[in-house]
Amino acid sequence: MRVVVPFAAEQPKTRLADVFTPAERREFARVMLDDVLRALREAGHTPEVLTTAGIDVDAPTIVDDRPLSTAVDAVLAAGTPVAVVMADLPLATPDALTRLFAPDADVVLAPGRGGGTNAFVTRHPEFRVDYHGASYRDHRERAREVGASLATVDSHRLATDVDESADLAEVLLHGTGETRRWLERQDVRLDTSGDDRVDIRRDGTTAVQRDEGPETG
Ligand SMILES: Nc1nc2c(ncn2[C@@H]2O[C@H](COP(=O)(O)OP(=O)(O)OP(=O)(O)O)[C@@H](O)[C@H]2O)c(=O)[nH]1
Numbered sequence: 709m710r711v712v713v714p715f716a717a718e719q720p721k722t723r724l725a726d727v728f729t730p731a732e733r734r735e736f737a738r739v740m741l742d743d744v745l746r747a748l749r750e751a752g753h754t755p756e757v758l759t760t761a762g763i764d765v766d767a768p769t770i771v772d773d774r775p776l777s778t779a780v781d782a783v784l785a786a787g788t789p790v791a792v793v794m795a796d797l798p799l800a801t802p803d804a805l806t807r808l809f810a811p812d813a814d815v816v817l818a819p820g821r822g823g824g825t826n827a828f829v830t831r832h833p834e835f836r837v838d839y840h841g842a843s844y845r846d847h848r849e850r851a852r853e854v855g856a857s858l859a860t861v862d863s864h865r866l867a868t869d870v871d872e873s874a875d876l877a878e879v880l881l882h883g884t885g886e887t888r889r890w891l892e893r894q895d896v897r898l899d900t901s902g903d904d905r906v907d908i909r910r911d912g913t914t915a916v917q918r919d920e921g922p923e924t925g
């Protein structure tokens with residue numbers, strides 16, 4: 709099965725601007741991509757990177773700077789079956805990823821927290837994507853519309869995409885790859901001082917207190 713990993717190569721992870729500078733966010737996005745590629749290979753796949761711009765990576769690349777849904781739909785139109793696994797899933801282990809390929813359904817969705825679609829498999833020639841917003845709900849509807857059988861993978865590891873500072877705590881708590889080590893090297897630490905959910909601190913401040921440096925790099 710063809711396995712494709714979408715990757716925004718320029719100005720990634722803007723929702724982490726309260727924690728990292730633009731240059732750090734580019735480095736972070738790349739560390740997560742490498743962890744996802746490694747886990748996919750250890751699960752027996754040969755992933756391709758669907759990137760917005762040319763990058764130096766040890767994987768076949770497809771450069772397509774069109775919007776995410778348009779670029780992914782072009783891959784789907786070229787033929788199925790296809791799996792699409794997002795590049796910001798640093799908790800994804802080979803075992804977790806294998807669960808994505810296990811169900812014998814036309815479309816298998818791995819939802820992300822907040823309504824996204826972190827990964828999917830399609831074996832149906834007419835299934836197409838509609839990312840952003842509550843894309844998981846939209847993709848369930850799209851599958852129904854084309855008469856595709858549907859399965860959903862309930863997985864903490866596949867559901868944890870890293871968008872905001874609170875997601876970094878999940879990586880520090882559950883990460884098994886290079887992404888957690890990278891965060892530790894950036895002095896990102898768990899912040900358990902709050903009354904409710906665990907958050908993160910960096911350089912002795914909480915994520916929300918850190919002023920972003922000038923937009924450089
Ligand atoms: N090829 C491609 N990949 C994309 C595009 N937009 C996002 N991605 C990738 O899709 C995954 C999920 O997207 P987002 O969570 O929105 O990633 P992002 O755009 O870096 O994050 P924000 O800037 O915070 O929205 C990430 O792995 C991104 O690298 C795009 O336009 N084209």
Ligand SMILES: C[C@H](OP(=O)(O)O)C(=O)O
Pocket residue numbers: 776820822823824825826838839840841842843844869871
């Ligand atoms: C690509 C998008 O990611 P999110 O913006 O939900 O993190 C989605 O999963 O629809």
